[in-house]
Amino acid sequence: MNEIERQILNDSKIGGKQRGAGRRPRRRVKVSRLKENRPVSELDILVLRRYPPRLVSSRKWTGRVAAACGRDESGVVGLVLWDEQIDEVATGDIVRIQNGWCKRRLGERVVSTGRSGKLSVIG
Numbered sequence: 219m220n221e222i223e224r225q226i227l228n229d230s231k232i233g234g235k236q237r238g239a240g241r242r243p244r245r246r247v248k249v250s251r252l253k254e255n256r257p258v259s260e261l262d263i264l265v266l267r268r269y270p271p272r273l274v275s276s277r278k279w280t281g282r283v284a285a286a287c288g289r290d291e292s293g294v295v296g297l298v299l300w301d302e303q304i305d306e307v308a309t310g311d312i313v314r315i316q317n318g319w320c321k322r323r324l325g326e327r328v329v330s331t332g333r334s335g336k337l338s339v340i341g
Contacts, residue, residue, distance in 0.1 A: 250292035254322040258329055261315045262340065263288035263295065271304045288313070296323065298330035303337050312341035 246260045271284040284304045286297040297315075299307055307313055318335035321328050331337045 248292040249290050249295045249327075252295065252320045252327050252329065254320055254327060256320055258315055258318040258320050258335075261290075261318070261329060263290050263297070263313060263315075263329075265297070265307055265309055265311045265313060266294070268299070268304075268307060268309055271299075295320075296326055296328035298328060299337075300331065303331070306337070306339055311339045314338050314340050 246262065247258060249261070249263065252258065252261075265286055265288045268286040269284055271282040274281065274283045281301045282304055283301075284299045286299055286307065288295060288297050297313075314337070315329055315331055316336045316338075318329055318331045318337075321330075
């Protein structure tokens with residue numbers, strides 16, 4: 219059993235009881251079902267490539283940003299990495315984005331954690 223399968227089992231019913239009873243379960247989405255200008259509740263993707271970071275300075279935020287691309291079994295999507303996320307993520311990692319967003323940039327769908335989301339390397 220690989221790490222993704224183990225994680226899916228941990229997130230599902232265990233021993234007939236719903237884990238985290240009383241909480242609304244997160245809805246994991248697939249790349250093919252992403253809609254632009256909509257939130258992303260939870261998305262797992264394999265990072266195909268991470269591009270070199272660059273420094274961005276605007277009135278809302280100053281720091282490093284890097285582009286990446288990833289895929290799941292349903293398609294390919296762009297990924298925006300912010301500051302410390304750049305050092306955490308490498309080509310070949312499986313990452314989970316929670317409470318992120320999806321936008322359209324240069325005609326392609328792009329996902330990011332934004333200010334309130336979370337990115338974690340799961341495999």
